[in-house]
Amino acid sequence: MAFDLLANTWNAVTLWALRHGPLRPRELRDRIGGISPKILTETLRRLEHNGLLTRHAYAESPPRVEYALTALGRTLLAPIETFGAWAHEHGDEVLAAQERTEGP
Numbered sequence: 001m002a003f004d005l006l007a008n009t010w011n012a013v014t015l016w017a018l019r020h021g022p023l024r025p026r027e028l029r030d031r032i033g034g035i036s037p038k039i040l041t042e043t044l045r046r047l048e049h050n051g052l053l054t055r056h057a058y059a060e061s062p063p064r065v066e067y068a069l070t071a072l073g074r075t076l077l078a079p080i081e082t083f084g085a086w087a088h089e090h091g092d093e094v095l096a097a098q099e100r101t102e103g104p
Contacts, residue, residue, distance in 0.1 A: 005050060005076070010035060010043040012080045015052060015069065019077055022056070022068035052076065 005011055010032075017023065017031045029040055044067055047053045052073035058064040069077075087094075 005052070006079075006083075008043070008046070010039060011047060012076075012083075014040070014043050014047060015073055015076055016080050016084075018053060018067060018069045018073070022066040024064065024066055028067065047073070 013032055013035075014028065017028055023031065025037070025040060025044070028044075029035055029037065032040070035043075044053070044055070048055055048067075051070055053067050053069050056066050056068065058066075
């Protein structure tokens with residue numbers, strides 16, 4: 001189960017986007033970039049289901065919803081940052097290995 005949380009790229013990206021505080025869905029899409037509303041909704045539901053974020057609906061007109069990390073969700077920020085640093089440091093090596101195995 002834990003591996004499933006990081007196996008989906010959008011999970012880590014969404015958690016990272018929420019690291020500075022609550023955001024509305026549109027703000028999340030703007031911050032993330034390249035994610036469709038449908039995929040964002042699925043990702044938010046999955047992360048909420050797993051206890052990594054909360055959804056707060058305000059009783060306003062028009063309705064307003066914000067998402068925020070839970071304490072459990074915050075525990076994933078350090079591993080996500082570490083993985084990102086590793087990818088930045090070794091990305092060229094990974095691409096070179098992929099090119100070698102793809103052949104002509």
